Amino acid sequence: MFKQNIKNKPARLYYPGDDLGLTFSESEITYKIWSPPAQSAAIEIYADDQGTKKLEEFELQSAPSDTWKVKLPQKYYGNYYRLHLQLPRQEYNFVDPWTKAVGTNSEYGLIVDPSRIYPPTWTKDQRVVLEDPVDAVIYELHVKDFSISKESGIRHRGKYTAFTERHSVNKEGMLTGIAHLKELGVTHVHLLPVYDFATVDDTDPDDYNWGYDPLYYMVPEGSYASNPANESRIYEFKKMVKTLHSYGIGVIMDVVYNHTYHTQESPFQKIFPNYFYRFTEDSSFANASGCGNEIASEREMMRKYIVDSLLYWSREYHIDGFRFDLMSSIDRETMLLAENKLREENPSVLIYGEPWTALEPQLESYQQIRKGDQRGTGISVFNDNFRNALKGDSDGTGKGFIQGKIGLEREIDEGVIGAIGLEERRLYGFALQPGESINYLASHDNLTLWDKLARSCPGANEQQRKKMHKLAQVILFTSQGVPFIPAGTEFLRTKFGDNNSFDSGIEVNELKWERKTTYREHFNYLKGLINLRSHHPAFRMRNRSAIKENLHFIASPFGTVGYGIFNNANEDAWSKIIVLLNPSQEWKQFYLPESRTWAIVVDDQGAGTEPIRFFHSNEVMVPPISGMVIYAADLVTGY
Structure with missing residues (x-):
């Protein structure tokens, strides 16, 4: 050994x-x-x-x-x-x-x-600038899913160059592709693995895999290129990044440094047998990844390789952020070094990961970054506490807050404040600052949210499930922290109940762009929520002290949550904002902090920044299975 x-x-x-x-x-x-x-x-x-x-x-x-x-x-x-x-x-x-x-x-x-090798004006490409991670809206996307459907109206289907087609529409004339991303209002596209991976035949357009099977870490994947034999993948990858940047959209890479697809046949094992991997006491390959091996990130040349390859993507391909798969199997020193070097290169870089592993890694606990261990490091983590409270388990019939389960109000409160904790309310979070919490309801793994609602609420009709889906998005986009959605959320994406579609093929995984037409109301609703968040910094407070000073929960009916954001928080134009969340199947009466003229900007029908209607009172009725956002209109010039 x-x-x-x-x-x-x-x-x-x-x-x-x-x-x-x-x-x-x-x-x-x-x-x-x-x-x-x-x-x-x-x-x-x-x-x-x-x-x-x-x-x-x-x-x-x-x-x-x-x-x-x-x-x-x-x-x-x-x-x-x-x-x-x-x-x-x-x-x-x-x-x-x-x-x-x-x-x-x-x-x-x-x-x-x-x-x-680069497209015209590449040297003038501008990265997306972020003052804080909370200003991001992350959209998780697989390159092939994005454009492979014939309904996409995109010519270069399944390719990097699909992202460079600026005027694509579906059959009904609704925007698709990159124009859709801009219309929706996301700030960053998180691409599932786009380094070179092992399990897809570059020459077979129908071959499919998510790509969590690394082969060559510093090479763009060939199956997404027009010609995998030559330098096309380099040129077209850069053209994709540059086009997204021209729309003000950053590019995040999903990176898998916890394991490789091959073990004995991997280039690491061949260049220096048994150095780059961890082993158990009986000399077997360790397996924190659950995929047959576990990279020894703590060894100096493996650590150097990881950091060098991250910097290479940042410098050569202008990547704006990195999401680390099974991050807890990468040792803490390597992660902190990577964060430091990447931030020196790009102060706006987004760095986040899964604060867990598949199996226990060959690392001491102090060497791992689990949920809570990221405090103050500049690294963010997925908030599965919030996810589970919102919808229940990921693949089963369990219910959460949005399906009307009682007793989860405290967990929702913790998510709303970006997991920073408020001891006076006995809320104990895991984050030092809200930007450390990646708030999400679903990702590429497990059931889509729409499929989860179908499985957990078999007795609910489509209209009720649509209301649950909307309520979930209201909570996500009005909470402190960093919102993250998988592609297709905006038109109720389904994978037909497939909870692990990593190799299920195109028909299951492709974005079905006709659904944008079918569920255009839901698209407009989500677009309105993103617009509300982007234009109102009160939903994007950057530190614990600001949240503690300006966000206060209000008394609300049993099984509901209500809170206010006050004092023109984070220099917001609205002095007083109230968010009311009612997952029950009944109308609920909420009492407001004071009687004045309020404007409703989010209800069960619409969402955005413009008033839907006004009312003057110290109370309001919130419809069943819905969220409501109101602000004090008489304190804003013009109302």
Whole structure:
């Protein structure tokens, strides 16, 4: 095992340079790898990405810090390569883990310089600027889901370039694609894995997977490119990012550093057997991921690889944020170093992750970032407490607040305040600041919210379930913290009850753009809520003290929640805002803090920033299964 291998190694197992893999100058190409156990190494050059014609082979020379390198003639630019590595007991022919370009299905590396490949005006591309994470509205999306449906009206269906088509519509003429994203008002698109993953055939347009099976971490996935054999994936990925940025929409990458798809056959295991993975006491691969292995992020060269690859995406592809899959299996020191380096690069970067693992990792508890351990780190975590309180369990028949379950009011209160805790109300949160709480009702995992409502409320009719869905969105978008929705939420996305559609294919997973027409009222409602949040900073307070000073819960009927945001909180134009949440099947009477003229901007029918109607009273009736947002109209100039 690895521990035994390194006992007799006197030198430190670390290389500090930033030139592993291929690097380029005007006159030559340098190829360098790090492999302490290597006995010899060579790079084989091929004319194509199928290996049918070998052009040349160059021996790598041993260099300091366990590296091997060689200089290649410039004429091989644009060709393909593999590393031939001789270890004490094994011999491998493969693509090294530092590659930044590959051919079809990642069989061969591609000798190109990504920094020379970019669309027009790429050098003037502007990232999305955020003053605080709470200003974000995150929209989780799979590249193929976005555009693969014929109903999308998009020509480059299932491709990166689908995001560059600015004027697509469905059959009824409603906006789809990137124009839809802008119309909805989201600030960031969270893309399910778009690094190179192993389980989809680049040449089969119908092949499907979410992509949580990493292969090459610094290469864009080939199946979303127009030509996976050449540099198209690099160019088109950058064009996608640039177009989204031109619409004011940031791009977040879903990254999976907790495991790799392959274990014995992974490039990490081949370059240095047993170094990059954790092992159990019986010498088996550890398995915190539940996927067969567990990356040893705490080892210096693995930590360096993770941080370097994150910085590479930030610098080379202008990525605005990163979501970490099973983040608790990545050691705390690595996560904090990554956060620090990324924020130096981009102060507006969004960094968040799952504060859990599938199985217990080979890490001490102090080395993990679980829910609550992120306090003050600049890293945010998913608030599953809020999620569960709102809708019940993720896949079963259990109910939550929005389905009318009694006794969850305190949990809703904790979510409303961004999980920061208010001891005087015996609310004990896990966040230091509201921006650390990613508030969500559903994600790519588990049932969609619409499917969950169908399973948990079989006796409810569609109209009642639509009201529950609306109520859920009212709570999400008026709560402190960072709202997160999966794509299609705005038109009641269904996956037909499939709670784990990672490889269920296009028909289950595609965004069905005809639903935007069918459920246009729901789309407009959600659009109105996002508009309300974006125009009213009272819903986006940035620190605990502001929430504690300005947000106060009010007495409300049994089984409901009511609260006010006062004092022109966070420099809001509205001095007094009241949010009333009624999940019951009866009208409920709420008493307001005072009698005055109030304007309703959200009720069971509509949502937005403009008054739906006015009333003058110290009480209001809230319809069944609905939320209501009102503000003191007589304190605002013009009303």
